[in-house]
Structures are given as structure tokens and as C-alpha cells.
Amino acid sequence: MRLALLSDLHANLEALEAVLEHGAKQGAEQLAFLGDLVGYGADPGPVVERVQAAVAAGALALKGNHDEAATRGAPSSMRADAARAVAWTREHLTEEQLAFLAGLPLTIQRGERLFVHASASDPAQWLYVLSAVDAGRSLRSVSAREIFCGHTHTPALYHLAADGSVSAFRPVPGTPIKLSVFRRWLVIPGSVGQPRDGNPAACYAMFDDVADVLVFHRVPYDAERAARKIRAAGLPGDLGARLELGG
Amino acid sequence: MSTQRIEPGAVIDGYTLEERIHQGSMATLWRVSAPGQPPLVMKMPLLREGDDPTAMVGFEVEQMIMPTLQGPHVPLFIGSGDFSAHPYIVMELIRGNSLRARLERTPLDTDEVARIGGQIATALHSLHRQHVIHLDLKPSNVMFRDTGEAVLIDFGFSRHDRLPDLLAEQFRLPMGTAPYISPEQVLRIRNDPRSDIFALGAVLYHLVTGERAFGFPTSITGLRKRLYRDPVPPRARNPSCPAWLQEIILRCLEPDPRARYQSAAQVLLALRNPGQVPLTERAKKLRQDGAVTVTRRWMRTLGAQGEAWQSTAVQIARSPVVVVALDLLAGSEALLTSIRTTSERVLSMHPGARLACVSVLKTSRLALDVTVDEKGRNLRVMRLLELKDWARPLGLAEGRLTYHVLEGPDPSSVLVDFVRENRVDHVVIGARGASPLRRYLGSVSAHVVAESPCTVTVVKVPQAEDEEEEEAAAPSRLPPGTDLR
Numbered sequence: 178m179r180l181a182l183l184s185d186l187h188a189n190l191e192a193l194e195a196v197l198e199h200g201a202k203q204g205a206e207q208l209a210f211l212g213d214l215v216g217y218g219a220d221p222g223p224v225v226e227r228v229q230a231a232v233a234a235g236a237l238a239l240k241g242n243h244d245e246a247a248t249r250g251a252p253s254s255m256r257a258d259a260a261r262a263v264a265w266t267r268e269h270l271t272e273e274q275l276a277f278l279a280g281l282p283l284t285i286q287r288g289e290r291l292f293v294h295a296s297a298s299d300p301a302q303w304l305y306v307l308s309a310v311d312a313g314r315s316l317r318s319v320s321a322r323e324i325f326c327g328h329t330h331t332p333a334l335y336h337l338a339a340d341g342s343v344s345a346f347r348p349v350p351g352t353p354i355k356l357s358v359f360r361r362w363l364v365i366p367g368s369v370g371q372p373r374d375g376n377p378a379a380c381y382a383m384f385d386d387v388a389d390v391l392v393f394h395r396v397p398y399d400a401e402r403a404a405r406k407i408r409a410a411g412l413p414g415d416l417g418a419r420l421e422l423g424g
Numbered sequence: 425m426s427t428q429r430i431e432p433g434a435v436i437d438g439y440t441l442e443e444r445i446h447q448g449s450m451a452t453l454w455r456v457s458a459p460g461q462p463p464l465v466m467k468m469p470l471l472r473e474g475d476d477p478t479a480m481v482g483f484e485v486e487q488m489i490m491p492t493l494q495g496p497h498v499p500l501f502i503g504s505g506d507f508s509a510h511p512y513i514v515m516e517l518i519r520g521n522s523l524r525a526r527l528e529r530t531p532l533d534t535d536e537v538a539r540i541g542g543q544i545a546t547a548l549h550s551l552h553r554q555h556v557i558h559l560d561l562k563p564s565n566v567m568f569r570d571t572g573e574a575v576l577i578d579f580g581f582s583r584h585d586r587l588p589d590l591l592a593e594q595f596r597l598p599m600g601t602a603p604y605i606s607p608e609q610v611l612r613i614r615n616d617p618r619s620d621i622f623a624l625g626a627v628l629y630h631l632v633t634g635e636r637a638f639g640f641p642t643s644i645t646g647l648r649k650r651l652y653r654d655p656v657p658p659r660a661r662n663p664s665c666p667a668w669l670q671e672i673i674l675r676c677l678e679p680d681p682r683a684r685y686q687s688a689a690q691v692l693l694a695l696r697n698p699g700q701v702p703l704t705e706r707a708k709k710l711r712q713d714g715a716v717t718v719t720r721r722w723m724r725t726l727g728a729q730g731e732a733w734q735s736t737a738v739q740i741a742r743s744p745v746v747v748v749a750l751d752l753l754a755g756s757e758a759l760l761t762s763i764r765t766t767s768e769r770v771l772s773m774h775p776g777a778r779l780a781c782v783s784v785l786k787t788s789r790l791a792l793d794v795t796v797d798e799k800g801r802n803l804r805v806m807r808l809l810e811l812k813d814w815a816r817p818l819g820l821a822e823g824r825l826t827y828h829v830l831e832g833p834d835p836s837s838v839l840v841d842f843v844r845e846n847r848v849d850h851v852v853i854g855a856r857g858a859s860p861l862r863r864y865l866g867s868v869s870a871h872v873v874a875e876s877p878c879t880v881t882v883v884k885v886p887q888a889e890d891e892e893e894e895e896a897a898a899p900s901r902l903p904p905g906t907d908l909r
Contacts (some may be wrong), residue, residue, distance in 0.1 A: 338594050339480065347587035354587055357484040357489065358506040389506075 182366040182382045184211035184294075184327025186228075187243065188218030188266065189370030189420070192379040193227060195398035195406075196369050203383055203394070209285075211327040211366070212241025212294030214278065216259065217416050218370055221247070222265045225274045240281035241294040241328065242303040248279040258413040265412055290386070291321035295328040295420035298406050307327050312363045313343040323356065324363045325384070331374045332367030332382070332393050337359050348382075348393040356389045364391060371416075377423035430454075430468070430510065437505050439466055439514060450479040450580065455517060463517040464502055468510050476808060478595060482580025485590050486513055489579045492587075493554055496573040497547035518575050523563035523627070530634035531662045534669055537631045541672075542695045543574035548688035549847045551576060552617045555585045555736050559614060561623035562604045563630070583614045583803060585735040589636055597645060603636045607651045607679045610644075617736045618681035625676025625684075632669060633661040640695060645696035651679050657709040668698045671707035679721070686743030686776045688735060689847040693745060693778060693826065696846065700826040743776035744849035749872070750783050750814060751837055751854065758885045759854045766883045767852050768818060779820060781811045782828045784835040804829045836871035843876050851880045 180225050181200040186193050200208070208231050232238050237408030238361035243259075246252060247267055267275070283299040283300040285292040296311060298306035298318035305328055307314050312335035315324060334346045348354070356362050367380025378395040387390075430452075434441045439456040445465070452843045469483035470476070490501040490513060500516035500671045507677040515887045523540065523749060523877045526532065532540075544566055551558060558565070560581040568697075581599050582590055591599060591614065598610045605785075606622035629637040637655035641647050658665045658673055672694050678684045681906035685691045694701050712718075748767050750760065771777050785803055818825075832838035843851055 245596075334588060336588060336590070338590070340477065340594060342593045344588065344590075344593040349586040352586040355488045357487060357590070359480060359484050359511075360590070 178386055179206045180384045180386055181205035181208050182325055182364070182383075182384060183208060183209060183369050185213040185241070185330055185368035185370060186210065186215075186224055187213055187254040187368065187370035187402050188215045188221040188224050189379075190218070190220035190223050190227075191399045191403040192370045192396075193224055195228075195396045196379050196381045199394060199396045200381065200383065203392075205383065208236035209292055209342050210236065210238040211292060211324065211325060212239040212281075213243045213327065214238070214241070215243075215247050215266050215270070216243030217262050217407075217412075218403065219410045219412060221269050222271070222274065224370075225270060225277060229274070229277055237285050237292055237293055238281055238386075239285060239294050240278065240283055244278045244281060248275050258415060262412055262416065265410065286321065288401075289322040291319055291324045293324065293326050295326060296397075297321075297324050297326070303328065306333075306335070306363065306365065309335060309345045312345070313337060316343070316361050316363055322358070322361050324361075326363065326365055327368065329365055329373075330364065330368035330371060332380050333365040334391070335363040337362075350393050350395040352392065354391045356391055358389060362391075365392065371419060372423045373419075375422075375424045377421060428510075436466070436510070436512065439464065441466070450476060450482055456514065458514075459500070464514050465499070465511075465517045467513045469516070471511070478580075478591075478599065481590050481594060483511060485582060486579045487511075488587055488590070489556060489582055489584050490515065492584065493551070493556065493579075493835045494571060495554075496571070497550040497575055498578060499575060518567040518569065518577070520568060520570075522577075523566040523568075527563055527630065527634075530631055531664075532631050532791075533844070534632070534664065537628055537669065538695045538698070540574075540631060541624065541628050542692055543568070543572065544627065545688045545692040545695065546847065547574040547576050548620050548624065549692065552620070552688060552736050552740055557583045557585075557615070557617045557736055558620050558623075559583055559609060560600050560604075561620050561627065563627060566627075569863055585615060585737060585738075589614060589827050594803070598644070602641050602647060603630075603638060605647065606681075608681060610647045610651065615735060616681055616684065617739050618684050621676050621684050621688060622678075622681075624688070624691060625673050628669075628673045629655065629658055632665050632673065635661060641721060648725070651725040652718055654679075654713050654718070656712055660710050666698070667703050667707040668701040670709070671701050671703050671725075674706040674709070679725075687740055687745075689745050689849070690743060690778055693780065693846055697826055697828070699778075702822040742774060743778075744774055745778050745846060746770055746774075746850045746852065747780045747782050747839075747843060747846075747848045749851060749853040750781060750811065751835075751856070751868070756856075756885065758882070759856065762885050763852060763854050763883045764814065764817060767882060770852060770881065771795050771818070771820070771824075771851060778824055778826070779815075780826045780828055780846070780848070781815050782830060782839065783807050783811055784838050785829060785831045786835055787831050787833055804831075812859065836868045836875070839872055840875040843872075843878060848876075849878050851876055851878060852883060853880060854883045 183196060208373045210228055214228050228238055246263045251263040291297055293300050294317040296306050298314050306315050306326060307329055316337045332348050334348050336342055337343050366382035369379045369381055372380050374379055377400045378388055378397045381394055400420040404420045409415035432441055439458050442455045442457055444452060445455050451470060452468045454466045456464050469479045471480060487504050499518055502514040504513045558576055560578060564574060565578045567577055569575055598605060598612055602611050604623040604626045606619035608616050609619050626637050637652045655677060658670045659786055676684055748763060771779060785807060807829045815825060830838045830842060851871055851872060853869045869882050
């Protein structure tokens with residue numbers, strides 16, 4: 178089955194719609210949302226609505242730290258612009274939508290595959306996987322052959338060999354990668370709604386779970402429009418500029 | 425994994441094992457059959473305790489890279505299995521012996537070495553264009569199709585520049601085969617396609633001398649010697665090796681990848697045009713470099729590390745073969761100047777480019793060809809002199825330029841064949857005016873644009889504005905009797 182992996186949507190409706198359309202053309206049969214559906218962007222309501230509809234149709238969805246903050250209030254450790262966006266987001270979600278976010282799981286296991294928002298080593302701590310060392314820690318904490326996660330907003334692929342060595346790889350969009358069953362993999366598809374690698378195009382990945390083939394994708398979308406909406410909503414202007422720059 | 429016996433007659437995922445055809449240190453090869461399929465090969469890695477750990481990773485690498493490869497220069501990938509009786513890859517069976525069988529008859533004669541070198545260079549260029557560096561090119565990894573194409577096999581050490589390198593982190597020792605491995609591979613650099621050019625040089629050296637250029641070192645110190653110690657020149661070992669072939673081989677074997685040919689297509693161009701290989705000191709050498717030179721080179725290699733990152737795609741794009749097609753008789757001076765300006769532009773974008781100046785002598789299909797003009801001058805020689813005269817203002821170093829006078833009744837197909845055979849990246853050609861007749865019946869440049877498997881730049885002489893208007897006013901002006909069917 179072809180599984181589209183979408184992470185860190187961050188209430189960016191323009192990016193989500195572009196990615197869903199691209200995914201449909203690529204033959205996606207199921208969707209997996211790896212957390213952070215909301216926060217930063219101007220369309221939390223419509224984005225949660227679409228994810229809810231997808232889940233009703235069989236999609237997987239996880240909780241991210243921004244989803245948790247939207248339901249519980251921003252933690253004191255959160256950056257100021259993020260915390261302001263959290264407060265705004267809470268006001269723009271219905272009780273029912275907040276309850277949906279509050280009910281999302283931290284991890285989902287499907288056979289030998291594990292879905293989680295941040296590092297699998299302690300999902301509730303929201304630890305970033307930014308290096309081969311972090312990836313090794315995440316992979317060694319569980320037995321799953323493949324981990325799919327988000328949180329860092331940058332597409333990456335890590336692999337753990339039989340001898341325990343971990344390597345990092347920077348994916349090339351559009352290139353199918355056969356994931357060998359003789360090693361373990363950690364896949365970060367990158368962010369749909371707020372890419373941070375200098376390229377504003379939305380990120381997602383497609384995984385064929387029978388052939389074990391993974392493809393990273395970049396999808397250009399109307400980031401200017403998403404940024405305009407952020408400014409019009411009175412959210413911090415930097416959040417809009419970030420979408421246009423991809424960083 | 426099950427404990428199914430691996431023996432003739434056993435069936436794995438629908439493939440029937442027929443005969444074990446090779447037992448190596450890394451893998452076992454079986455000839456297998458499947459209904460409705462031509463004969464196939466099944467490759468199974470050795471996974472027992474104590475087997476070489478690179479065998480498993482090499483298998484993973486092949487399983488990752490082989491399905492991405494296409495074309496006649498690789499075995500066609502059929503399928504692979506992970507968990508059945510044993511992990512395996514199934515591919516097309518390439519019949520016959522590898523190039524290794526021919527080592528017994530070395531030294532081979534010059535023509536055969538150049539022909540085999542051209543076949544391997546063509547295969548390497550096809551691989552490099554698919555983002556893959558072989559990194560273990562050696563005679564036993566080169567097979568041949570009945571139709572003549574070289575087929576590269578065994579991608580266990582290969583590197584695909586768009587896929588994760590499963591070997592890079594895991595192994596601390598250089599990977600490859602000692603007699604053929606490049607200096608940068610000794611330094612554990614795995615992303616330079618010019619490593620395959622070095623290995624090609626080592627193979628050609630072996631074929632023409634019957635000996636290995638760098639022996640068969642078994643230690644890292646021994647392997648590192650090739651960073652500073654040049655091989656005994658081929659002509660010292662086989663006096664019948666021509667200077668041009670020694671030039672090509674020693675250039676492939678330069679320790680610094682920047683001093684080698686920059687792409688396999690450039691080696692191919694040299695091997696096919698021996699008369700155009702500029703002969704340097706390399707061609708004249710009859711003994712190895714002296715102690716002073718070697719010591720100086722050795723000093724430079726102390727603590728040598730790899731160069732910055734680059735990819736196969738970037739390296740190939742940087743080193744294109746550009747053909748400029750010139751119709752010297754019919755071309756107006758203005759058009760020839762325009763073509764030169766465009767060529768300069770293309771070359772300035774690619775400092776690593778080679779320029780091949782090509783002109784086609786049109787021969788008649790029926791009558792005996794007249795190769796001498798009224799004044800008795802050889803037309804080929806005249807054309808060659810004209811080509812050189814045209815190219816002189818470009819001021820290109822001799823090694824970056826070649827001249828080719830081709831012959832044939834249909835200039836456009838002769839040109840397109842040349843472009844295909846030499847793996848040309850870019851063609852620059854002039855369009856002669858824009859007469860309505862030409863527009864309807866097609867021109868040489870239009871055929872070349874349609875048929876060439878690469879980028880074609882069509883050069884026009886800029887028209888004055890009033891000419892354009894005049895033409896626009898009379899678009900259907902055709903000569904009487906023109907048949908438009």
C-alpha cells in the first residue's frame with residue numbers, strides 16, 4: 178500500500194491542499210499525519226477539519242507538541258512567537274476540534290513500523306532528531322524496523338547498520354529509495370506547512386510498504402497567500418516571512 | 425529465513441535453481457529458470473558466521489542500485505527477495521566470458537585494446553549518466569553482449585549519488601580491488617566518477633602490457649604508493665604500444681583526478697581518434713619519474729584527505745563533449761562568425777568541455793565519389809584545414825579541440841550517428857536562412873534537432889528588422905513547382 182507521510186502541517190491550508198493533491202496523483206492509498214497539525218499558521222480550523230475527515234476514512238494521525246499546547250496551553254519553555262500563535266490557535270478551534278487534538282495518540286505501531294512526532298526514545302519529551310547520534314538513540318529505544326517522525330521540519334533519512342553504525346542521508350526529491358530490510362531506518366519527511374531548509378516548497382514522503390520503497394517529494398504551493406493570511410490574522414509577521422523564505 | 429536447501433532443482437519464489445555457475449568470497453551465482461523468462465542469474469550473498477561482512481552490505485547496495493539502472497550496459501534487473509529461503513537478486517544472464525579470460529592472451533594488439541577501451545568507456549559513461557559510480561571496475565566485472573556492448577556487473581561497491589551510501593560509514597578500510605582502485609578510493613573517497621576513469625586506465629594498461637600497473641598490493645601502505653609513484657610506462661614494457669595509447673593510459677592513471685580525462689566520454693573520444701590525441705611528456709616517457717619528482721609528490725600526499733563533496737551528475741555536467749557542426753562551403757561568413765560566438769558562450773559556461781569541430785563531405789549515393797576537386801586537392805584535407813582555420817580564433821588549448829571530417833550521402837544522419845556514438849552532450853549547428861522552401865521541406869539542422877539524443881543549439885544570423893517584416897508579408901511565397909505533399 179502507498180502511504181503518504183505528512184508532518185508538521187502547522188495550520189497551513191494552502192500547503193496541505195497542494196500536498197494532498199500531489200499525493201493523490203502519486204497514488205496515495207492511505208495518509209499518515211505525524212503531528213503538529215496546528216500552530217504558526219492561519220487556518221487551524223480548516224486544517225483540523227480535513228485531518229478529521231481523513232482519519233474517519235482510515236488515515237493515521239499523531240499528536241505533536243503544538244497540538245498538545247493548543248489543548249493545554251503553551252508550556253513556559255515555548256518561544257514567544259510560538260506561544261502567541263498557540264493562544265490564537267486555541268481561540269480559532271471549536272471545542273470538538275480541541276477534543277480531537279487532545280485525543281490523538283503519541284505513537285502508533287503498525288507491524289514493524291512506528292509512527293511518532295519526535296524522538297521515539299521518550300515521545301512525550303518532544304526530543305529533536307537532528308543528527309545520526311539522535312537517530313541512533315531513537316532507533317535503539319524501540320524494536321521497530323522503521324520509524325517515521327517529524328518535529329525537525331527538515332527532510333532526512335537515517336539508517337542503522339547491523340554493526341550498530343548510524344549514517345545520515347540528505348534525500349533527493351523524487352528519487353525512489355529501496356529501504357533494505359537488513360538495516361533499520363528513521364524517516365523524517367520534512368514539514369508540509371513550514372519547511373526550514375531554505376526551500377519554501379512543502380515537504381512530504383510516499384512509502385510503499387510492500388516494496389519497502391520510499392520517495393521524498395517537494396511540492397511548490399502559494400506560500401505568499403498563506404503568509405498574507407498570517408499577517409491578516411494578526412499573528413507574528415515573522416511566521417509569514419518564514420513561509421516565503423523556507424527558513 | 426527458512427532452512428530450504430540450496431541445490432539444483434530447488435525452487436525459490438518461482439525460480440528453479442539449475443546450476444551453480446560461480447562461488448565467490450561474497451556471493452554464489454546460480455543459473456535459474458522461470459516460466460516464460462529467458463535464462464536468468466540468481467545472486468545470493470554469503471551470510472554465514474565468519475563470512476566477509478561487506479558481503480551483506482554489498483548485497484544491500486546492489487539491491488538498492490540495480491533496479492534503478494537501465495540500458496544495454498548493465499544486466500537487466502528482474503527482481504529480488506528478502507525473506508524467502510535466502511535473500512537474492514535475479515537478473516538477466518549475460519553469456520560468455522568476462523574480460524578476465526582475455527588477460528591470458530595479453531599483451532593484446534593496439535586495435536583490440538582501443539576497441540575494448542571504447543566499449544568499456546561507453547558503458548561507464550552510460551552508468552555515470554545514471555548517477556552511479558562503479559568503484560570496482562576490473563576485467564572480471566566486464567562482460568560483452570553478442571552485439572558488442574560491454575556490460576558492467578557487480579555493483580556491490582558502487583555509489584549512487586542520489587541514494588544513501590550504505591558503505592561509507594561502516595567500513596574503515598578502502599573498498600575495491602587492489603590493482604585497479606584509484607588513489608582517492610584509497611583515501612576512502614567514494615563520490616568521484618573519475619575513480620572509474622583511473623580503473624579503466626589500469627585495465628587498459630594490463631591489456632597492453634600483460635602486467636599490472638601497480639602490482640597487487642596487500643597493505644594500506646602498498647595501496648597508498650599509487651598516490652605518488654607513477655607506473656612503468658607501457659611502452660617500456662611493450663614497445664609496440666603507440667605513443668597516443670600510452671598518452672591516454674597514463675592520463676587516465678594520473679593520481680590527481682583533475683589531471684585525468686574528466687569523463688568517460690572524453691576517453692572514448694580520444695580512443696576513437698588516435699590521430700587527434702595531443703602528445704605530451706606522458707607519451708614520450710620510457711621510464712618512471714625520478715626520485716626527486718616522486719619524493720616531491722610523496723611529500724604532498726602526506727596526510728592527504730579527500731576533496732570536497734561532488735556528485736557524479738555535477739562532474740558529468742561540468743565536462744561535456746560539445747560538437748560544432750560546420751557547413752563550410754555553404755555557410756556565410758556571418759553565420760560562421762555567429763556559430764563561433766555561440767560556441768564561445770557554451771565553452772565559457774563549461775571550462776571542462778571538449779569541442780569537436782565536425783564537417784560532413786556529402787557523397788553521392790550512386791556515382792563514384794569524387795574526393796579530389798578540379799585542382800586536384802584532397803577534399804578531406806582541405807576541409808580539415810578549413811575547420812582548423814575556423815577554430816583558431818577560439819584560442820582553445822590543443823587538448824580541448826578535435827577535428828573530424830565525416831562523409832556520407834545524407835549529412836544529417838552522418839552527423840546524428842557521430843553524436844550518438846560519441847555520447848555527445850551538446851550540438852551547435854547553424855541554420856541557413858529561413859527560406860519558405862526550407863521551412864516546408866526541412867533542413868539539416870531541423871533533422872539534427874529532431875534526431876539527436878542531446879541538447880542542440882541552432883544558431884541564426886540576426887536578421888535586420890525590415891527583412892523580418894518583408895518575410896512576414898509574404899509567408900507563402902514558394903518556388904514554382906514545389907510539391908507540398
